[in-house]
Amino acid sequence: MSVIEAFILGLIQGLTEFLPVSSSGHLELGSYFLGVQSEDNLLFSILVHGATALSTIVIFRKDILNIIQGLFKFQWNEETRFAAMIVLSMIPVGLVGVFLEDQVEALFGGKILLVGSMLIVTSALLAFTYFNKKHEGEVTFKSAIIIGLAQAIAILPGISRSGSTISTALLLGINKEKAARFSFLMVLPPIIGAMLLKTKDLMEAPDLVTNLPILSLVVGFFAAFISGLLACQWMISIVKKGKLIYFAVYCGIVGLLAVIGGSLL
Template identity: 85%
Template sequence: MSTLEALILGIIQGLTEFLPVSSSGHLELGSYFLNVQSEDNLLFSILVHGATALSTIVVFRKDILELIQGVLKFEWNEETKYASMIVLSMVPVGLVGVLFEDQVEALFGGKILLVGCMLLVTAALLAFTYFNKKHEGSVTFKSAIIIGLAQAVAILPGISRSGSTISTALLLGVNKEKAARFSFLMVLPPIIGAMLLKTKDLVEAPELVTNLPVLSLVVGFVAAFVSGLLACRWMLAIVKRGKLIYFAIYCGIVGSLAVIGSLLF
């Protein structure tokens, strides 16, 4: 992987992790058209996901600190309740990751027809929120598990994690700002957990990193972190203004082009 490829893929990851257009789907498309080897892409994907997790922590540092302080009081307060809902939302994606890891990994690796079809599903989800104007509620334990199920489905390349979770929350009547906040905070534990598991795999098989230039890794990480910061803040403003329909159109176009491209080439 060259430095330029790392820069491009890092920016793609940083932007698409928060914007509702599927980071995994765009990384698959980007890797396919840049002809990046799958084993390089796996390692690089772990690194840039860590960068976007760090950008989430930076943006929501006050919220995270308040949650930690509230939980450490060891009483059933609003912070403990919210943290419990985050933990509950993690259950579906955790089960899928543990029980179907090999099957999920088999879905990656240049399958742009699948990516295109799933981007069309993301487009449909985002479009549905345009017609649902009632967004006054808060996240509950029931909605948390449903949003968690949406996150589990978003393991598929082309299904946007932020798009599916925010759309699900909005369709359940959750307030726009609360939907975006919960969506971004709930993904931190799964990302960190997945990174730890993959790091363990790399420690056990260090030969996998022999062909990865350090400069490319650094450039990719920095690009993903900076673009992630910008995209996270932008996405919060987008959800608040109710402009997800434009991303539905975008996903529809890119998904259609991916499907057509897979059938022609």
């Protein structure tokens, strides 16, 4: 992987992790057309995912600090309740990761037709939110588990995690700002958990790491981190303004092109 390829893939990871267009789907498409299989290099994957996790922590540092401080009061308060809903939302994706890991991994690896089809599904989900104008509700334990189910489905390449979770929250009538906040914070534990598991795999089988130049790793990390910062802030603004319909159109077009391309190749 060259420095330019690492920059492009890092940029794709950072932008699409937060924008509702599917980071996994775009990484699959980017890797395919660049002729690079980035998922074969665990170290690169760990670094770019760590970069986007770090950008989330930077953006929501005050919220995270408040939650931690609330937890250490050892009483049932707003912060403890929010943390409990985050944990509840993690259960579906955790079960999928534990029991269906091999099946999920089999879905990756240049399956352009699948990615295109799932991008069209993402497009439809985002479009539905355009017709739901009532967003005054709070995140509840019931809605947390439903949003968690949406996150579990988003493991499929082409289904946007942020798109599916935010859209689900909006369709449930949750306040736009609170929907975005919950969506971005709920992904931190799964991302960190996945990074730890990949790090464990890396330590057990260091031969899985290809000989990537240090500069490529550094460039990929900072490309993902900086683009992640910008995309996260942009996405919060987009949700508040109710502009998800534009991404519905984008995902529909890219998905259709991928389906056509996948059928012809």
